Amino acid sequence: MIGTLPVADPRTVARAARRLLAADRRTVTVMVVLNVLAALAGLGGPWLFGRIVDAVTGGSGTATVDRLALAVLACAVVQTLLSRSALRLGHRFGERTAARIREGFLERSLNLPAAVVERVPTGDLVARGTTDVDAVATTLRNVLPEMFVAIVRMVLITVAVVVLSPPLGAAGLLGFTGIWFVTRWYLCRAREAYLREGEANSAMADELAATTAGARTIEAFGLRARRLAAGHAAIAETNRTRLATLRLRSVFFPLVEFSYVAPIVVVLLAGGALYFAGSVTLGTVAAALLYLRQMVGPLDTIMLWIEQLQSSSASFARAEGLATVPPDRTTPVRAADHAPPGRAAARTAPGRVSDRTASGRVADHAPPRQAADRTTPGRTADHVTPGRAADHALPGRVADRAAPGRVAEGGTTGWVPDGDLIEVRGVRFVYEPGRDVLLDVDLTVRPGERLAVVGLSGAGKSTLGRLIAGLDRPHTGSVTVGGVPPADLPPDELRRHVVLVTQEHHIFRESLRDNLIVAAPDDVLRRALRTVGADWADDLDADLGENPPDGARAQQLALARVVLADPHTVILDEATALLDPTAARDAERALAAVLHDRTVIAIAHRLQTAHDADRVAVMEGGRIIELGSHDELLRACGPYASLWASWHGT
Numbered sequence: 275m276i277g278t279l280p281v282a283d284p285r286t287v288a289r290a291a292r293r294l295l296a297a298d299r300r301t302v303t304v305m306v307v308l309n310v311l312a313a314l315a316g317l318g319g320p321w322l323f324g325r326i327v328d329a330v331t332g333g334s335g336t337a338t339v340d341r342l343a344l345a346v347l348a349c350a351v352v353q354t355l356l357s358r359s360a361l362r363l364g365h366r367f368g369e370r371t372a373a374r375i376r377e378g379f380l381e382r383s384l385n386l387p388a389a390v391v392e393r394v395p396t397g398d399l400v401a402r403g404t405t406d407v408d409a410v411a412t413t414l415r416n417v418l419p420e421m422f423v424a425i426v427r428m429v430l431i432t433v434a435v436v437v438l439s440p441p442l443g444a445a446g447l448l449g450f451t452g453i454w455f456v457t458r459w460y461l462c463r464a465r466e467a468y469l470r471e472g473e474a475n476s477a478m479a480d481e482l483a484a485t486t487a488g489a490r491t492i493e494a495f496g497l498r499a500r501r502l503a504a505g506h507a508a509i510a511e512t513n514r515t516r517l518a519t520l521r522l523r524s525v526f527f528p529l530v531e532f533s534y535v536a537p538i539v540v541v542l543l544a545g546g547a548l549y550f551a552g553s554v555t556l557g558t559v560a561a562a563l564l565y566l567r568q569m570v571g572p573l574d575t576i577m578l579w580i581e582q583l584q585s586s587s588a589s590f591a592r593a594e595g596l597a598t599v600p601p602d603r604t605t606p607v608r609a610a611d612h613a614p615p616g617r618a619a620a621r622t623a624p625g626r627v628s629d630r631t632a633s634g635r636v637a638d639h640a641p642p643r644q645a646a647d648r649t650t651p652g653r654t655a656d657h658v659t660p661g662r663a664a665d666h667a668l669p670g671r672v673a674d675r676a677a678p679g680r681v682a683e684g685g686t687t688g689w690v691p692d693g694d695l696i697e698v699r700g701v702r703f704v705y706e707p708g709r710d711v712l713l714d715v716d717l718t719v720r721p722g723e724r725l726a727v728v729g730l731s732g733a734g735k736s737t738l739g740r741l742i743a744g745l746d747r748p749h750t751g752s753v754t755v756g757g758v759p760p761a762d763l764p765p766d767e768l769r770r771h772v773v774l775v776t777q778e779h780h781i782f783r784e785s786l787r788d789n790l791i792v793a794a795p796d797d798v799l800r801r802a803l804r805t806v807g808a809d810w811a812d813d814l815d816a817d818l819g820e821n822p823p824d825g826a827r828a829q830q831l832a833l834a835r836v837v838l839a840d841p842h843t844v845i846l847d848e849a850t851a852l853l854d855p856t857a858a859r860d861a862e863r864a865l866a867a868v869l870h871d872r873t874v875i876a877i878a879h880r881l882q883t884a885h886d887a888d889r890v891a892v893m894e895g896g897r898i899i900e901l902g903s904h905d906e907l908l909r910a911c912g913p914y915a916s917l918w919a920s921w922h923g924t
């Protein structure tokens with residue numbers, strides 16, 4: 275488990291950059307060729323100008339000078355045309371590559387293990403997906419093509435000046451060595467400085483997001499001063515890191531300016547001496563000087579953008595860092611899996627169920643049967659398959675799924691659950707090394723049973739719920755649903771078996787239909803909405819991004835998703851805790867309709883839920899310390915009896 279998102283190391287970044295170049299190999303090749311041709315055309319000008327100087331000093335006629343001047347013009351025109359084409363191609367390449375990076379980032383974000391997403395600061399992920407990806411996109415679109423042109427020109431100008439006159443070329447290059455030292459000094463410090471600036475930006479975004487999201491809590495608990503102090507600290511850190519990069523720039527750029535003049539002075543002095551010694555013509559000195567002047571253009575471009583390149587390479591490292599997070603399930607989910615129903619099947623499961631695909635990891639116990647062996651001819655699976663109206667038998671759980679013979683689509687283990695039995699055996703789980711959150715947990719939940727899990731805050735109830743819902747894997751022991759580890763099931767399959775409903779109900783900025791996640795005919799969707807009492811939801815095309823439903827309605831939507839997914843087991847983790855009492859009563863009614871005929875594991879804070887359950891599991895310090903019916907546990911006079919007594923005030 276990790277507390278912050280990682281940053282890719284330089285080798286990983288270089289590999290990713292190579293992959294992006296290789297993805298557009300043809301364009302890159304054409305770009306290189308056009309740039310080389312443009313740079314070659316550009317070399318003609320100074321050389322011809324040198325010939326003009328020699329022609330004039332040698333007393334040639336104006337006709338020669340005119341011809342040479344026309345050739346200079348032709349070179350300039352050809353260079354402009356070729357450069358423009360190369361640049362246009364470069365911009366297009368940049369756009370396409372930026373789109374690839376965005377898609378990759380989206381895919382990786384969706385693939386992040388739920389436990390990681392919950393633990394890392396939201397601001398970090400948001401800043402990487404916005405500021406960092408935008409910085410990389412801008413660089414690819416605007417900076418990289420120009421840098422590329424500049425580098426090609428610099429290389430060819432260097433070759434040209436050395437070929438023109440080796441001693442003058444050597445003098446010029448000697449003059450340019452200062453830039454190399456200055457740039458090296460800058461680059462050694464810039465990456466770290468920009469990475470720190472990016473981190474500080476993320477932290478500030480996180481602080482602001484936390485303050486905005488928790489506005490009501492802040493008001494209610496008088497936390498304004500605390501939040502302000504946290505905000506100021508984050509802003510101060512951002513300022514500090516920005517000043518650090520500014521300091522680097524304020525040393526770097528003046529030194530670069532000075533370094534431009536140095537080679538010209540050196541060549542003028544050396545050229546003068548060589549001319550008077552009769553080793554070079556005046557035209558050659560003039561051409562060499564012009565070449566060196568020409569060098570300033572591409573150098574300027576490189577120096578101008580080098581800062582942007584540094585900051586965006588740090589941004590790229592942050593965006594690529596997501597790729598280094600180990601997945602909780604090994605088969606990555608495709609971005610297409612997250613398109614709304616109708617476009618692609620799965621997006622986000624009801625409640626906080628993550629849409630990740632299954633891992634190739636084989637369970638440490640033997641699943642009942644292998645899917646491949648179980649394809650029974652003529653047997654039809656009765657699952658809630660997107661688009662299959664017949665499967666949506668509402669409101670209770672009527673569909674007969676997990677039928678032997680059905681092959682799990684997209685599953686990596688090839689196993690499919692056989693039956694609805696939930697078994698937890700010898701489970702141990704940690705979020706942070708050295709701190710067991712679950713220890714030796716054994717539990718069997720029979721199909722159709724209502725189990726309440728109670729215990730003090732931090733006892734491990736939600737973690738147990740997450741393991742049964744397949745969002746996390748146990749570190750030791752096994753959790754199985756119908757004999758198969760739920761974390762091994764692909765999202766589509768998983769949600770037909772187990773769904774976790776929490777108090778968080780995410781609403782996508784899409785239509786009501788898309789928000790229901792499971793694709794089904796309109797009448798089935800409407801029936802699901804009616805089942806949960808969502809009378810307000812008659813227009814399936816209504817854009818929920820424009821009119822986001824309030825807490826109670828969002829809850830109804832989440833429950834409608836459960837109805838449509840039609841799982842045999844629903845895990846409720848404080849599903850109605852955030853609703854006001856009236857809304858909570860309505861939600862309880864809707865819940866009752868949804869839970870009918872299903873196995874229910876209710877993580878309960880109100881002991882009334884435990885009272886109404888078939889059995890109660892009492893958790894403490896990551897262990898189940900008592901298990902039995904309400905009456906049995908009361909008779910046992912143990913921890914549950916004490917909890918019940920204190921809850922009742924007796």
Ligand SMILES: Nc1ncnc2c1ncn2[C@@H]1O[C@H](COP(=O)(O)OP(=O)(O)OP(=O)(O)O)[C@@H](O)[C@H]1O
Binds near residue numbers: 736
């Ligand atoms: N993502 C996480 N990263 C690190 N520690 C975590 C994470 N989630 C929970 N914990 C810790 O694990 C322990 C068990 O948490 P869990 O949420 O499972 O308990 P709980 O009984 O459901 O508590 P509550 O009733 O307060 O929700 C707690 O100490 C909690 O701080």
